[in-house]
Amino acid sequence: MADRAEISPGDWWRTSIIDIEPGKINVRGYPIQDLIGRVDFVSMIWLYLTGELLTPGRRKLLEGTLAGSMDHGPHAPSIAAARMAVSCGLPLNSAVATGAGMLGDIHGGAGQQCMAFLYRLGEMVDERADDADPVISAVRDYMKTESPFIPGFGHRFHPVDPRVPRLYELMDEAKAEGAIDGRYADLARRVEDALAEIKGKRLPMNIDGVSAAVFCEFGLAPELGRGLFVLARSVGVLAHAYEQGGQGHRIKGPMPRHIPYTYEGPAERRLPDAETGTGPGSTKSGSTKSGSTKSGTDV
Incomplete structure (x- = not known):
């Protein structure tokens, strides 16, 4: 250099x-x-x-994928963090940065991980061209040798993610127009079937999985897959932060104050000099012990 x-x-x-x-x-x-x-x-x-x-065929597909990734409600950590930031007095740009900064490997990174998985799975399937069902074989081996967790499948909230069928319609249209070849769209569908056979229950594809299939069809690097998700989600973050600013709440915490949290530390205990009232700042008057709901605080 x-x-x-x-x-x-x-x-x-x-x-x-x-x-x-x-x-x-x-x-x-x-x-x-x-x-x-x-x-x-x-x-x-x-x-x-x-x-x-x-190209026009890819534009519609990319636009639909970004639109489907913009928001998932205030319970999504990225959205909640932005709303809390505004309630603490941060300006919009800082609130958006707060929300976008929450998008890490667990919340926001599954699409990138699924892209890496689909690219690797494609290689593994090609190596098993003579297998009766190379996708199931490859998924089994992947789960044994690389990771037991397959990102992009299953959802903690939706039995079936409503964004997936529509995006698959757009992928089918794009394939018919020659805008994509459909290899990864088909591979992701077959992974869903393979997981159902392996695990004995169906894990429907989620927005991360279908987005990964789209971005793999485009030949994008996995890092750009996450970047595009962050770009799209930032629109939702901005909208929620702006809305929160107009609602007038101050210092809004992660849960309402009337909902207690769980304390797991030791029971109340006293310093020896506090027992006798001889320590610095001690008073001779007694104190009344009151119960605590361990509610949220404004500070």
Whole structure:
């Protein structure tokens, strides 16, 4: 790597995304004035990420996937955190950052993990071309050798995720139009069937699983899959944060104050000098012990 002193000022930041000079803004080579009003927002996202213009068949599918990922109610940690942040006095930008920052490996990362799984499973299935059912064989081996948990399947809230069937309709349309080849869409469906046979119960695909299938059809890196989910969910976070700001509640905690939490520490105990009233700040007057509901606090 070249010494920092040898790097020319123009090479300090290097990018193939945007070219800006006085009176000129080119995005991936396209003048911004040509893009404005001709290329919609979803297509601009694709252009920024891949450097290419989005075809109509893929645009509808990408748009639907982003729309399905925007929100899942105030009980979703990313949404709840943003609403609590606003109630504590944070401005919208900080509240959105708070919500987006909650999207980690467990809450928000399953789509990326499912993409990695589908890509790996595709390789494993190709290696088992002679098996009677290569998908079941590959899923069994994956669960034994790599991870017993398959991300993107099952939902703690929905018996059937209502977003999945519609997105599969869009994938089927895109395949019919030649916008995708359908390999990963079909593979994800077969994983659902394989899990039902292996586990003895059906684990329906969720939004993370169907989004992963879409993004794998596009050939995106798994990291971009999570990035697109964060981008979409940030819209829901923004809407909830703005709504919360108009409701006027202050310092809203994770649960109402009348709902107690569970205390698991030791029973009340006293310092020896507190028993005799000889310690610093002690008083001779007695105190009355009162029960506590261990409710939420405003501080």
